[in-house]
Amino acid sequence: MQALLPPLFQQGRSDEFARSGKILSLAASPRDDAVAVFASSNGNVQLPQENESSSSQRNIYFARPHDAPTSERRIFVTDTSIIFAAMQKLRSDARARNVDMSEDDTCVRAMNKLTLDYINFCKECCVYCSRDMPRSEPLQFSAEHYRRLYTCFSLFSMLYVPEPGYDSVPVGDELMEWLNVHYVEPTTEEGDHLSSLERPWEDETFWPYLTRAVVRGLSRASSFFLDTLSGHPSPFLQELSKHLMPLVTNHPRLHQFTAERDFAIAARRWHDKVKGLRLELDRVPEDVREDSFENWWGRIDDIVGILEGREEVVKRVCIDLGGDWKEGGASVSEPFLHAVRGTTVLTLLWPSDLVSDLLDEMPPDPTNLEDVVHSAMFLGKPTNVLAEAQRLDIWLAAHLADMMEALDLIDKEPDDSELTLREHYILSYCEYMRSDPGLWRITVDYLCTCGEIGQQMADEVLMRVPLRLQPPKDAADADEESARIRSGTLAGVLKEVNASCYEHKREAVRRMVCRIAAQTFMKENEYGLAVSYCVSAEDWTGLGHVVDRMLDVYITHGPQQYARSAAKIAPSLQTLRAESKANGIFVYRLMFAEAAFDLVSMLREEIAPKSWWAVLLSDAVELLQNSENMFFTSVDATLLLHRLEEIHIRSSQGSADEYLAILARTTKTGGEAHALQRLQVVRLALARYYAKCAVIGVGGRTVVGAVH
Known part of the structure; x- marks a missing residue:
């Protein structure tokens, strides 16, 4: 508890x-x-x-309900996600071609290959975990765990994902090969011990070893020890073993024939020879059927019964040898078992409900999840397979479900929760992967294959990925990445999140992430980056906030720092610098004349807010007092004077907060009186400028110079 x-x-x-x-x-x-x-x-x-x-x-x-993947498990999860991605690409291509994956040979062939890829990864991880070697961190799962995944996926591949053209042929040989690969019996050590004896039949392990070798279809081992019986004192046994040897060695196998018809003919002839051996065995007198060590006749009778495919003999022998239902089923069904891939469900054709009968007499171990998964596969019950596989490892259940839906083995229709059976297991696997936030990319890839619900869950994951935009304090290795981000290059986690959003068409999330990035950069006074990400997010309200913050820089820190901040917004302005003589609200661009033209345009067209008019006029003083050039026409000067008068009139009528608040903040005391004093300086400069225009008689500047 x-x-x-x-x-x-x-x-x-x-x-x-x-x-x-x-x-x-x-x-x-x-x-x-x-x-x-x-x-x-x-x-x-x-x-x-x-x-x-x-x-x-x-x-x-x-x-937390799960331990986060570490060590070899994390590598296993990330590597197998590549196969899962390939499977989703196959699904997408099939939808584009409007074909049923379970009925299309190209898709089935590709799925067969992908299941083999899963199998190989399970095998490699099992081998890696079994090595006796120093490790930087302890293994999270044992080699035995990955061996179980290996056996389950390989059995699934053999029974449920046959290659095109092999979906209605016997798989008994493959089943026996699977059994021999994953559950080695009899052992090599037993064989070495018996082969070292001069009269091996005198050893108590001889007949169990020989019988099991025949059960497992190990023709070389069976033939070798049958040959040793040529030295047995019984001439009857010598003769029987001589006839048995070619039957064991030349047992027809489907893979040896190019046509199933040829295999059937050879198998029938072989069975006729077994019947002949049975007649010969029955003719042995009862009084010579034993030697001083064993009832050899009974042992040969069992071997012949196995070759005949007699179910009761195989069951009894397997129980006597300590075998289980898998060994019995593989032995009896070898010539008969077929894997049939139908239009809606895969069924297994066994003679006389062999598996059901076997499991009644030799039930699987309920405490052995591997055995329970195997039995469900043999019974052709995919939903039971997934339920038991989840108990063994959610990774296994998720990836089997992904394959099963494509093969039409499980229902594709959603249940009351609006999820299909496949999606249930995929989402459960995603919950497991969420125990490691570093696996967010893979988690999103899996979630986005689970319809609208999965995509909504992926959105939540993406929006909570730490972007790590702040420059590191003590991490020298991250300096380069931080510098790339601040130079305007999409890099680091932000780049990966953006790529994931683009790949899975999560545009709303991408914009939200850009808003978050813009807010982060604005807090760090990186206004150029903040503007860039606001535009990318189409966040015009946020862009307005950035502009307000930049104007606050002007008020708080003065025109020089403001000019530097403004220059960062447009890459074309980064090489320009703020000039000391005309560095107010406008950025000096090649000529004072252009600065004057911009100022007049902002006031004439009311681009600038009225709260900033007083600031613009105050910063125009240096241009008005320039002794070398006249940058305003008399018409321009008149406009400036009109705006100045409007400010005075409105302020005297109670709108001082609207017209003078920002200019007042730039003064030492921050008061309205000091702001009005600054405007008196503007009035004097305008009066002198206007008088200068009249004296010269040319009306000041009348044409804007071509400086662009």
């Missing part, structure tokens, strides 16, 4: 905890599958509450 450590309250004191006004609460982590458990107030103020909580009631307990 699970418990909180240290305990929140002592056993038997739950009533006391409840009377204290506390309840047990939990909060789910937004990043992974962890939950925080803690004591909180129940909100009932009428209940008496203790003034001081115990230290245990102030604890926060963290728990």
Whole structure:
């Protein structure tokens, strides 16, 4: 039973905890599958509450349903995700061609290859975990666990994913080969021991070894030890073993023939020879059927019965040898078992319901999940296979379900939860992967294959990925990545999230992530990047906030720092610098004349807010007082004077906050009086400029110079 450590309250004191006004609460982590458990107030103020909580009631307990993948498991999860991605590409191509994957030879051939890829990864991981070698961290799962995945996926491939053209042929040979590869019996050590004896039949393990070798179809081992019986004192046994040897060695196998008809003819002839041997065996007198060590006749009778395919003999022999239902089923069904891939479901054709009968007499071990999964596969019950596979490893259930749906082995229609059976298992696997936030890319890839519900879950994962945009404090290795981001290059986690959104067509999420990035850059005064990401997110409100922040820079830190910030917005302005003589609200661009033209345009067309008019006029003083050039026409000067008069009139009528607030913030005291004093300087400069225009008699600048 699970418990909180240290305990929140002592056993038997739950009533006391409840009377204290506390309840047990939990909060789910937004990043992974962890939950925080803690004591909180129940909100009932009428209940008496203790003034001081115990230290245990102030604890926060963290728990999670899964251990995060580490060590070899993390590599296994990431590597097999590549195969899963290839399977989804195959699905997409099949939809584009409007074909049923289970009926299309190209798709079936590709799925057969992909199942072999899964099998090879399971095998490689099993081999890696079984090596005796120093490791940087302990293994999360044992080699035995990956061996179980290996056996389950290889059996699934053999029975459910035959190559095109082999979907209605006997698979008995393949089944026996699968059994011999994964469950080695008899052992090599037993064979070495018997082969070293001069009269091996005198050893108590001889006949069990020979019988099992015949059961398993190990023709070389069977033939070798049958040949040793040529030295047995019984001439009857010598003759029988001589006739048995070619039957064991030349047992017809389907893979040896190019046509199934030729195989059937050879198998029939072979069975006729077995019948002949049975007649010869029955003619042996009863009084010579034993030697001083064993009833050899009974042993040969069992071997002939196995070759005849007699179910009762195979079952009894397997039980006597300590075998299980798999060994018995493979032995009896070898000539008969077919894998048939239908239009809706795969069925297994066994003689006389062989598997059901076998499992009644030799049931699988309910405590051995591997054995239970195998039995469900043999019975042709895909839904049971998935349920038991989930108990063994959710990875196995998810990837089997992905294959089964494509093969029409399970229902493709959603249930009441609007999820298909495949999606249920894929989403469960995604919950497992969420235990490691670093696997967010793979988790999103899997989620986006599960319809609208999966895509919505993927959106939540993407929006909670830490973008790591802040420059690292003590991580020298990350300096280059940080520099690339701040130079305007899409890099790091932000680039990966953007790529994932693009790949899975999650445009709304991409914009949200860009908004988050823009807010982060704005907090760091990286206004150029903030503007760029606001535009990418089409966040015009956010862009307005960035502009407001930049104008605050002008007010707080002056025109020089503002000009540097403004220059970062457009890459074309990054090489320009703010000039000391005309560095106000406008950025100096090649000529003072252009600055004057921009200022007049902003006032004439009312591009600038009225709250900034006073600031613009104040910064125009240096242009008005330039002794070498006249940058404004008399018409321009008149416009400036009109705007100045509007500011004075509106301010005197009670709208000073609207017209003078920002200019006042740039003065030392921040008061309205000082702002009006600044405007008096503007009035004087305008009066002198206007008088200068009249004296010269040319009206000041009348044409804008061609400087672009």
